Amino acid sequence: MANGAKDKNTHAAPELDEAQAAHPTHDPGHGPPPEPGFWRKYVFSTDHKVIGIQYGITALLFLLIGFCLVMLMRWQLAYPGEALPLIGKLFGEANMPDGVMQPEFYNQLGAMHGTIMVFLGIVPLAVGAFGNYVVPLQIGAPDMAFPKLNMASYWVYFLGGVVMLASFFVPAGAAKAGWTSYPPLADIETMGQTMWLIGMLFLITSSLLGAVNFLTTIIQLRAPGMTFMRMPFFVWAQFVTAFLLLLAFPPLEAAAIFQLMDRLAGTSFFLPSGLVVSGEVLDVAGGGSPLLWQHLFWFLAHPEVYVLILPAMGIVAEIIANNTRKPLWGYKALVYSVIFLGFMSFIVWAHHMFITGMGTTISAFFQVTTMIISIPSVVILSALFISLWGGSIRFTTPMLFALGFLPMFGIGGLTGLPLGLAPTDIHLHDTYYVIGHFHYVVAPGTIIALFAGIYYWFPKITGRKMNDRLGKIHFWGTILFMNGIFFPMFIQGMAGVSRRLYDGGQVYQIAEPVIHYNEFMSICAWLLALAQIPFIINFFMSLKKGEKVEANVWKATTLEWSAAPSPPVAHGNFPKLPTVHRGPYEYSVPGHDRDYLPQDEAPTVAVER
Numbered sequence: 001m002a003n004g005a006k007d008k009n010t011h012a013a014p015e016l017d018e019a020q021a022a023h024p025t026h027d028p029g030h031g032p033p034p035e036p037g038f039w040r041k042y043v044f045s046t047d048h049k050v051i052g053i054q055y056g057i058t059a060l061l062f063l064l065i066g067f068c069l070v071m072l073m074r075w076q077l078a079y080p081g082e083a084l085p086l087i088g089k090l091f092g093e094a095n096m097p098d099g100v101m102q103p104e105f106y107n108q109l110g111a112m113h114g115t116i117m118v119f120l121g122i123v124p125l126a127v128g129a130f131g132n133y134v135v136p137l138q139i140g141a142p143d144m145a146f147p148k149l150n151m152a153s154y155w156v157y158f159l160g161g162v163v164m165l166a167s168f169f170v171p172a173g174a175a176k177a178g179w180t181s182y183p184p185l186a187d188i189e190t191m192g193q194t195m196w197l198i199g200m201l202f203l204i205t206s207s208l209l210g211a212v213n214f215l216t217t218i219i220q221l222r223a224p225g226m227t228f229m230r231m232p233f234f235v236w237a238q239f240v241t242a243f244l245l246l247l248a249f250p251p252l253e254a255a256a257i258f259q260l261m262d263r264l265a266g267t268s269f270f271l272p273s274g275l276v277v278s279g280e281v282l283d284v285a286g287g288g289s290p291l292l293w294q295h296l297f298w299f300l301a302h303p304e305v306y307v308l309i310l311p312a313m314g315i316v317a318e319i320i321a322n323n324t325r326k327p328l329w330g331y332k333a334l335v336y337s338v339i340f341l342g343f344m345s346f347i348v349w350a351h352h353m354f355i356t357g358m359g360t361t362i363s364a365f366f367q368v369t370t371m372i373i374s375i376p377s378v379v380i381l382s383a384l385f386i387s388l389w390g391g392s393i394r395f396t397t398p399m400l401f402a403l404g405f406l407p408m409f410g411i412g413g414l415t416g417l418p419l420g421l422a423p424t425d426i427h428l429h430d431t432y433y434v435i436g437h438f439h440y441v442v443a444p445g446t447i448i449a450l451f452a453g454i455y456y457w458f459p460k461i462t463g464r465k466m467n468d469r470l471g472k473i474h475f476w477g478t479i480l481f482m483n484g485i486f487f488p489m490f491i492q493g494m495a496g497v498s499r500r501l502y503d504g505g506q507v508y509q510i511a512e513p514v515i516h517y518n519e520f521m522s523i524c525a526w527l528l529a530l531a532q533i534p535f536i537i538n539f540f541m542s543l544k545k546g547e548k549v550e551a552n553v554w555k556a557t558t559l560e561w562s563a564a565p566s567p568p569v570a571h572g573n574f575p576k577l578p579t580v581h582r583g584p585y586e587y588s589v590p591g592h593d594r595d596y597l598p599q600d601e602a603p604t605v606a607v608e609r
């Protein structure tokens, strides 16, 4: 038998039994578990599926809030100094007197847009929601390893979000020093900056709790037969992501505490001596180093960009295999690339700091590592592209989004190379080119992949499919307008227009030939908002009225589809815990009447090769 030898149980079995005992699956002998009350079922649930949904809904709301902030900014960028009609006065005399946006308010919106999108939107959606919901199902586990820790992780995240939002209402408003919170500015700015740090401490803690949980779950709770090399690529992506969170966040947690001390306890971790503010020497001990913060921040924030992108790649890989009806091309290369990428992501951080005067030796080191890290990304993207070759592609809605991801992430990645080389970065640093580059990675890249995931797993979560026509309108509108927003940023940036300018560059002569793009980009941003309406309608309508579908609607091979009903069993996921007999993508295996062989399907004589 081809896979017979591998069918022996992994070391995961004993733990599985324990977890099973903690979360009994429906066992006719003992009757169904008692129904928990409302609070335990929906609010303080320990079921990974409910927590995943909580994460998903909260994160989608934060994405919407982060997007609304930026739509306000886009008004100011397109029409600097003009009053925002209708709603302008709602934001108060201090922020928008007579509807005209103040620079301080623009800075709050910008800093909070970045913070919310990254830490409260994308990561919670990619890891907290998709990771939580899908990983235990895909590895055949009844739940996460530490269900209560999982619940704590969500609620600490929620608190972090509340603190961040509340910061808009403290004196002088929210944080204004960007999502990077660079000192000295961040050390001396108004109270919103303190709130930002406290919010970040919650968010970091939440991520750490989640990360240990994912690692333990994936190492310990795999179903019998689910060897590492039989894990779906999505699980691999989440596995590496959890390592990144676990190892990269602690330095920032320490740094955030240092910065808090600088602000509240009179220390000078990040404050140099003799700092002059508004013409006067600042009365602090001094002797600290602003650069130290940059190191600690980017030691997290570079791996963090892979936290944003790896789960997205995982989602896209699942959907491509399923809709080409072929195994992923180069599964092993994908796995080794993602591990290597995770490792390398810890030694590239100072490519964000080329203009700090770091000297040629250090800068050479970080240029080289940055060029090296692009190799596994290219391998992954190429493998996904090649996977399309010769497939009879089903252009389902999730597949459209997954296909859209490939070239968009390609643009995002390739435009990063000039930023990884000091000579070009010195020109491009802190311009709109950077904004264009990373938005291609996170918006038409990651967000498109997350939408793909929503359309793909919606039937698993609800038992109903989302509407295809609305889905396709949503896809074309989104991809079109996102390019309309972000592409011109490259042009502006190469012309030298700086980022974080509240008038979009109006006062600079160099911006003149390219400033007209601002209006175009803003109109695209508002149209992008309109293009989300079909999605919102589709989402809510499909919850109630969507077409009811069978458990394995996409005819997929992985366990969440083949071994669990839709939605999966409330506590324990599977009616009967699955045993795994084969790799994750056995599509179109010759000699079978079906073009897919689920991982839990026992081999028959016909499988022998």
Ligand code: HEM
Residues within 6 Å of the ligand: 067, 070, 073, 074, 110, 111, 113, 114, 115, 117, 118, 122, 177, 178, 179, 180, 308, 435, 439, 442, 443, 447, 485, 498, 499, 500, 501, 525
């Ligand atoms: C899809 C709609 C989006 C639009 C129209 C948009 C637009 C913008 C604009 C205009 C800026 C400010 C440029 C400046 O003044 O320097 C900005 C900054 C930023 N955006 Fe977005 N963005 C979007 C989505 C996202 C997403 C999905 C993420 C992250 C996952 C993100 C992360 C950031 C970050 C980190 C900054 C930098 C903030 C700072 O300067 O501190 N954005 N965005």
Ligand SMILES: [Cu+2]
Residues within 6 Å of the ligand: 301, 302, 305, 348, 349, 351, 352
């Ligand atoms: Cu980086």
